[in-house]
Amino acid sequence: MSFRTPNPLSSRHLNKAKLPPPDETGQEAQYLKALGEKQTPVAIKLLDGEVVRGWIEYYDQRMIRLTRDGQPNLFIFKHDIMYVSEDTGRRR
Structure with a gap:
């Protein structure tokens, strides 16, 4: 049993480094489709x-x-949209 602290620069630890989240998750199309099908x-x-x-x-x-x-x-062009939300009927 080894009591040495792992070397953070070893290749084994570099492979486990967190990757940044993806730019696209693929959920946008599914969400818009669901909103459209239900006419939400x-x-x-x-x-x-x-x-x-x-x-x-x-x-x-x-x-x-x-x-x-x-x-x-x-x-509406998507690049002109800040966000899309379900309309609860409340006006601000």
Whole structure:
């Protein structure tokens, strides 16, 4: 039995170093699909601070189509979105 402390520079310890988290988890498409299939009301906050509400009818790699009642539908580029959340009906 060895009582020596392990050498942190040994190759065995370098391989166990934590890797940074991935940039993409693959969960975005599944989440948007679930929201669209259920026609879940969502609030989308844009980078300029505007909040738009509706439900996601279509999405692809670059944009989301937001369908709204009584207002024109919107195609929103994903790079203009700060976040998407389920709309609970509460207004801030």
